[in-house]
Amino acid sequence: MNTDEIIDTYDKHIMHTYGRQPIALDHGHGQFVYDIDGNEYLDFFAGIAVNNVGQTDDKVVNAIKTQAEKMIHCSNIYYNEPAAILSKKIAEFSGLDKVFFSNSGAEANEAAIKLARKYTGKGDIVATYNSFHGRTMLTVTATGQDQYKLPFKPLPPGFKHVNFGDMDAMKGAIDDNTAAVLIEIIQGEGGLNMAPEGYFEELDAYCKEKDVLLIIDEVQTGLGRTGKILASQYFDIKPDIISLAKGLGGGVPIGATLTSNKVSEGFVPGDHGSTFGGNPLSCAAANAAVDEIIEKKLSENAEEVGKYLKNKFLELKSKYDFITDVRGLGLLIGIELNMPGGEIVDEMRKRRVLINCTAGNVLRFAPPLLISKSDVDKMIPLLDEVFSNIN
Numbered sequence: 207m208n209t210d211e212i213i214d215t216y217d218k219h220i221m222h223t224y225g226r227q228p229i230a231l232d233h234g235h236g237q238f239v240y241d242i243d244g245n246e247y248l249d250f251f252a253g254i255a256v257n258n259v260g261q262t263d264d265k266v267v268n269a270i271k272t273q274a275e276k277m278i279h280c281s282n283i284y285y286n287e288p289a290a291i292l293s294k295k296i297a298e299f300s301g302l303d304k305v306f307f308s309n310s311g312a313e314a315n316e317a318a319i320k321l322a323r324k325y326t327g328k329g330d331i332v333a334t335y336n337s338f339h340g341r342t343m344l345t346v347t348a349t350g351q352d353q354y355k356l357p358f359k360p361l362p363p364g365f366k367h368v369n370f371g372d373m374d375a376m377k378g379a380i381d382d383n384t385a386a387v388l389i390e391i392i393q394g395e396g397g398l399n400m401a402p403e404g405y406f407e408e409l410d411a412y413c414k415e416k417d418v419l420l421i422i423d424e425v426q427t428g429l430g431r432t433g434k435i436l437a438s439q440y441f442d443i444k445p446d447i448i449s450l451a452k453g454l455g456g457g458v459p460i461g462a463t464l465t466s467n468k469v470s471e472g473f474v475p476g477d478h479g480s481t482f483g484g485n486p487l488s489c490a491a492a493n494a495a496v497d498e499i500i501e502k503k504l505s506e507n508a509e510e511v512g513k514y515l516k517n518k519f520l521e522l523k524s525k526y527d528f529i530t531d532v533r534g535l536g537l538l539i540g541i542e543l544n545m546p547g548g549e550i551v552d553e554m555r556k557r558r559v560l561i562n563c564t565a566g567n568v569l570r571f572a573p574p575l576l577i578s579k580s581d582v583d584k585m586i587p588l589l590d591e592v593f594s595n596i597n
């Protein structure tokens with residue numbers, strides 16, 4: 207099929223749930239992806255912070271091939287070695303002993319909410335405005351953005367929202383019925399918003415004081431993205447539950463809900479499950495992806511190249527009045543504009559660079575963590591050119 211035929215077929219047969227960019231991606235390598243017509247794109251989007259190790263990483267590809275030849279799926283009523291190995295790796299890098307495997311970020315959060323309710327015997331979850339936690343009915347209700355959930359009323363009860371970074375509001379919302387606080391370290395879909403200094407430490411201490419579980423949604427920030435394996439490791443905090451997905455599988459679907467031995471006792475056999483969760487193929491891919499992130503020191507590279515990229519953005523900010531903020535950590539960086547960013551995304555794509563726009567006016571840059579300063583040096587003049595055409 208050519209691009210037009212693919213788009214036409216999508217229009218006919220695939221539900222219209224996304225505003226899509228008019229290119230059909232065909233293959234990729236590292237920080238480059240190629241459309242079906244053979245055009246090369248420098249990828250500063252990484253499938254929304256998924257391809258942390260880049261496309262077609264040798265170790266990930268070989269792990270998938272080797273595992274596929276042995277066994278692709280087995281039921282969770284049996285044990286499998288790749289899941290066992292992955293659980294050990296996750297415990298090592300997170301400090302949380304137990305994991306429940308699923309297939310996506312929404313499922314990882316769904317399990318986190320169910321576990322928090324079951325463990326505490328309480329119903330209420332406090333989340334934040336502008337957060338994003340997924341599209342299942344519980345996670346979309348936890349999400350703090352009306353457009354994602356109001357069309358789907360009636361929503362399940364038991365959710366409260368407060369402003370992100372406002373500790374007084376958080377304290378006001380937490381009461382005797384609160385099971386957990388569910389929060390991102392950086393609000394990825396909400397515009398790459400960051401909390402004030404000291405906020406997470408205070409939140410962690412307050413949750414512990416009130417016997418409320420702290421669930422950190424690291425679906426977008428996890429696996430080296432922000433310059434550490436987990437963004438929560440920037441702070442002196444001890445979350446009770448952490449949800450992971452996106453970067454964990456090196457591009458293969460997997461979700462993970464991490465918790466302590468103690469909180470894990472909330473779930474007993476029969477409480478929760480997933481046919482595909484923890485399947486050997488996804489776990490083998492994730493084992494290779496985690497190894498690559500650690501062995502190639504991709505989080506360190508994210509920190510270093512991320513700083514370089516952020517400085518380049520700050521230079522652009524001093525040049526263009528319509529840039530109102532530059533923020534983020536590692537290789538999850540946003541440029542906030544005082545206007546919609548969609549056309550800039552289009553113009554960058556025409557110049558063969560993939561980026562995206564979140565919250566309507568924040569350009570999001572989330573490349574594979576292996577990008578170099580020279581990739582940044584290739585991208586910046588193109589962005590400068592696009593910006594200069596706006597003035």
Ligand code: PMP
Pocket residue numbers: 254309310311312313315338339340341390394395423424425426427451452
């Ligand atoms: N949590 C966060 C912070 C996310 O960014 C996302 C996806 N953008 C999700 C949850 C949902 O993940 P998934 O699409 O894999 O269900």
